[in-house]
Amino acid sequence: MSLAADLAPHLSHLRRYARALTGSQVHGDAYVRACLETIVEAPDEFPRDVGAKVGLYKVFYAIWMTAHVDEPADLDDSMAKPERRLQRRLEELTPVSRQALLLTAMEGFGENETAEIIGITPDEVGELVEMALADIQRQERTKVLIIEDEPAISMDLASLVTDLGHQVVAISMTRNQAVKAARDHKPGLVLADIQLADGSSGLDAVKEILGQMEVPVIFITAFPERLLTGERPEPTFLITKPFDHRTVQATISQALFFNTSEALVA
Structure with a gap:
């Protein structure tokens, strides 16, 4: 080969x-x-x-x-x-x-x-x-918005985020819920699934949120290779499902360190 x-x-x-x-x-x-x-x-x-x-x-x-x-x-x-x-x-x-x-x-x-x-x-x-x-332990704490339609996964993420000392301000299952929650709570970090409960897109939800504020985003997907082609504007931070807790910890640390956002274009 x-x-x-x-x-x-x-x-x-x-x-x-x-x-x-x-x-x-x-x-x-x-x-x-x-x-x-x-x-x-x-x-x-x-x-x-x-x-x-x-x-x-x-x-x-x-x-x-x-x-x-x-x-x-x-x-x-x-x-x-x-x-x-x-x-x-x-x-x-x-x-x-x-x-x-x-x-x-x-x-x-x-x-x-x-x-x-x-x-x-x-x-x-x-x-x-x-x-x-x-x-990581010395990092500043922040408010976190979780966009995830699977209750077991959102609960696991919420537990991980809380254990790191951050505050979960909302868990949203649809694009509209996510955009409203971001507007209401002004999170310092967003964790977003790609496929949402009503068939809406986490990518679209994040794009709309980033149009209103600057916030670091971590995407969560079972198919990361689809968003890692290098051929178009794509997410910076990705967590693969099923995820390891240390992976989430390390990725959150990196996203919060840089604390800058790239607009994602569909």
Whole structure:
């Protein structure tokens, strides 16, 4: 099997990771493109002594840590200004600890695989994750709107959000309920399902909400690959159903850190 075929199943996951790491679809996808261009230019240098997914993320890590990837030339001013703010905030962080948490909690890598990607020992991975979790505990608390039509899932999310110290201000099951709840409560974070109870769309609900206020949004879907193509404006933060509690924790932390929104265009 060719290298391209080996890597193809992992590209949507890498996009999700890169977007969460940078807080931006545009910037995250740019890093993914730079990673793929590097592999295409020097395929013989791709790390074949590890699995294809680990090797892909290892190349991405090297790009992330050593290269400045420019934004696309056609990026308009409305997107460029938030992107510049994001880049300044990235420089204030300890990115290795954030990567360790995202690699383990969001991408499902074990400590040995994460150590291979980052180039450290498994014990050091555990220490970095603990550092990142400590940072989460120091984050400011906020009001959260949950848009979800499955009661069991919404209750689970509400419990997770409350355990993190945040306040759930409303749980909405339809687009109209969600828009009204956002208007009434002015949340600091939105967790949104894609398919809602009355057949309406969580994407449309969020688009309408973002037209009225700036708020970070995390989408929850059983089919994340449909929103990780890199071919159109897509969500920055995605949680896959069924979700792991640590994935929710890590994603909420990232979304609140950046605290900026990208309008989602259907």
